[in-house]
Structure formats: C-alpha cells, structure tokens
Amino acid sequence: MFREKLKREIEIIKSNGLYRFLREKRDNILDFSSNDYLCLSKHPEVIEAVKEGLKYGVGSTGSRLTSGNINHQRLEEKIAEFKETERALVYSSGYATNVGVISALCKKGDLILSDKLNHASIIDGCRLSKADVLIYNHCDVEHLANLIEENWKKYNNLFIITDGVFSMDGDVAPLRDLKKIADEFNAILIIDDAHGTGVLGDGKGTLKHFNLKPSDNIIQIGTLSKAIGGLGGFVCGIDEVVEYLINTSRSFIYSTALPPHVVEGCIKAFEIIERGDVVKELQKNIKIANGIFKKNGFIKENNLTPIYPFIFKEKTMLIAEHLIKNNIFCVGIRYPTVPKGLERIRVSINVSHKKEDFELLCEKIKDIYQNHLNQTTNNPYPLYSRLFSQ
C-alpha cells in the first residue's frame, strides 16, 4: 500500500520533469560540479594529515559532550584564529550547523529576516526555530529595511540571516549595508559563508572581502566541505554564543563528533589557505573564466566567485545530459533548489581548471544547442538573447 503510494508520487515527480537520481562520477571526466574550489580534498599535504589523524581511529565514537574532544578543539582554535573571532564550534556538517545554530538562538518572540535565496539549510533552521520569519527580496537592502522598520517593535530579538556567497548564483551579499541595518536596529547578523570561506577576502571570507571586522552582533557560519575540501561545518563569533550553543544546540549535542582524521585534514587545509597561494590561483582562474564565459555570451558581468549560473531554463536538463555524454560533468539545477523559470547549469570552477577547459565547455554547449536543441528556429543562439533579456 505504502509502496504503491510512493510509486505514484514518484511518477508525479517524473511527469513534472523534476525526477532526481544518483549517478556515478566517471574518472577523467571534466568536472564543473565540485565545490572543492581549491582542490584541497586531494592536496598531498591534506592527505598526509588525514593519514596521520587515523592514529586516533576512524570514528570519534560519540558526541563531544559524552566522548570528549579528540583533536576537535585544535580545529576550533584554528578556525577562530583564521576568522579572527573569539571562538568557534565545529558541527558534523554545514547543514547541521545552520539548523542547529538558528533553531537554538532564534526563539518565540524573535523575528528572523531571511534573504529569499538563502540555502535550504537556513530555511530548515528557520522552520525549526520558534521565531517568526519574514523573507526579504534577494539582496534587497531597501526591502529589508522596510520590513524591519514595520516590525521591529513587536519582537524581542531581530536576526538578519544571509548566505555570504549565494550557492546557486555565485553573487555576494551586500554585507556592508546589512551590517549597517543590523547596527541601527540592534539586530544580530548571521552570515552563512559556506561558499565565501577559502574564496573571498584572501580566503578569510565575505566579511573580510568587505573589510568588515567580526563584532559582537555578527555570527559567521561555514562548512568544511567546500573550499576546505573535507567534511563538517562550523560557527564562530563571541565566546557566549559558542558557550550557549554547546548547551542548547541539538544538532551539536545529539550527534557524533567529526571523525578525527577528517579534523586533522581540515586543520591542514586552513594552514594551506593561510599561505595564500592557492586562493590567488583561484582568483586568477575566475578572471580567466570570466573572460571566456563573457566572450561566449554566457555571462554579462564579471564574477567574483567560482560559481556561474548558466540559465538555460527548460533546456537545462537536456544540455546537462548532453554535456555528460561529452565527458563534461555539470549539474542541472531545477525547482525547488532554484525558482521555476530560472533552471540552470551550475558551473563551478576550481584551481585545477585550465583556459582550454573553459573554452571546451562553451564550445560543447554551443554545439549541443545547435545540433540537438535548435531545430525549430533559424536563429543560431536564441538562448543568448533570452539570457540577456533576464
């Protein structure tokens, strides 16, 4: 009965063109899908550090509060030093961090103001919290200010929550303005810098990119699974925030701590980022990709980050499939991850990519478009006019 019900629901997902499935990642495929922007997941020094960490065993064997720290505190001290905050706390994933931090800090009688394009883990954290939630239009500081002005008197605490770098668009939150509003209304600004850490501000993140200093009303969240190349998440800020989370944050308290070898690899990854070369390499590659993607008509403005949304709308999944057949791995992103009508191929670049890789990607997309998707029109690139009219 239940099986039949699920089968019917899966058929509905399929008929809506939203079916998801898991596929193997082939060796030697040209990969534009990974968040390993600095390629630290395969860095020899990181691998060595991970091997060294295995001396503690494969698993941490329990929650931090029950089984204690192994090397976790060393990683937290490293993150706090790196982010120039009083303290940091590590979780088992970025998802667990957002859900655990937001649900613990934002309570009944509080108001959360959340950017419309915030990551799903922020949305889920908001849903789990007992606070009221208002969504402001994407990066729209004026809309945010209006919502706060209309509502702040009714609430105990205000929280403004934003991605630092937006995961599906690669654009950067207007942190300077958000901080100004937070200061004016005595609000807490929570920044999920999952895609800014290791990328912007000499790798230190989006706050540093804007030359803003950590302060009592800023909480930074991050993940260890993107530019850091490992697994896990973290929150950093003032001492009392961390102390409070250790006591109340359910995804921290009731979940097994990160495996110690992963912790060791992450500590090494931060050390490599601090040396600076690898972040400069990434920035160099972003400039090269900007030039090529612009010349080919796939972007209008230069990107600051390695995430490029190529918006192909209803053609997205067909293009992604053809790219895979051509040995290029890019993911097609659909609703509900992105809004309907803005389906896209999310191209994420990293330090291993060469100029020729970007050129090949553009060439293959044009090729696919002309040979497989464009039989009904004489215009060779109707796609681009649609892109530019967005």
Ligand SMILES: Cc1ncc(COP(=O)(O)O)c(C=O)c1O
């Ligand atoms: C903005 C943002 N926050 C949080 C997460 C979750 O991080 P993790 O993959 O470490 O759970 C992601 C990952 O997709 C993300 O893009």
